[in-house]
Amino acid sequence: MDNSPVTMLSTIHQINGDENRIAKVCRRPRETSTNAIKYYGTQLAVQRTWMPLFFWLLDSAIINSYLILKKSNANVSYKEFRTKLVWDLIKAELEEEEQHIHTRSQVDELTNQFKFIQIDSFKKQQYVTVSFELSLVRLSPDGHLPKWRETRSSCIWGKYLAKKNQEKTSKNLSQSQLYCVKCNLVLCCNKKRSCFKDYHTQKENDN
Incomplete structure (x- = not known):
């Protein structure tokens, strides 16, 4: 209906419709969180359906905290409040990491993991980027x-040669189940290829 x-x-009726009318003024609370x-x-x-709900809950928690803070007559803007909140969370995480004591075995394990930063040796598939450089180790x-x-x-040495355009294609790289204990890299060794020896003997300028 209209x-x-x-x-x-x-x-x-008279021209003024409110002449003999009594109106009760109702005070309505002003909604500020949604705005x-x-x-x-x-x-x-x-694309995940649950993430918008999570972000909405996060925003609601932040704005409600800010409104509670404003009731204490705190002279701080919403932008300043969010900025300080982010930095406080970062500071709390950094302080927690500083308090964590690493044992010698943990330090050695972390050092071994990041020894070859350009190759993740703990993944089934090891990658050789364009900027990859051979380790002197x-x-x-x-x-x-x-x-x-x-x-x-796939053999790491074969991937390296393919990146250097010394092999026609990298689709049929040699697969191997052998790896170097010290370098922790997959290297093949068969009747056609001897990448294990070449990787540990040839210098980068010789390729």
Whole structure:
């Protein structure tokens, strides 16, 4: 139904319709949280259905905390409040990491994990980027022993040669279950290729 006011001529009513009318003024609370959420919101375009709900709950928690703070007559803007909140969370995480004591075995384990930063040796698939450089550790004389592992992976030396355009294609790279104990890299060794020896003997300028 149409609830819009209708204007019509009448000889009964006066010109001023509020002349003999008593109106009760009702004070309504002003809603501020929904309006404030649209400023500095955390909503992102995502495909997962639960993430918009999570972001909405996060924004609601932040704005409600800010409104509680404003009741104490704190002279701080919403932007300043969010900025301080972010830095406090970062500071709390950094302080927690500083308090964590690493044992010697944990330090050695972390050092071994980040020894070859350009290759993740703990993944089944090891990647060689365009900016990849051969490690000088491979030329050291001791500790380079082959060891067998369950998973097969592409030879690192073959990938390196493919990146240097010394092989026509990298789709048919040799797969191997041998890896160097010291370098922790997959290297093949068969009747056609001897990448294990080449990787530990050839210098980068020789390729």
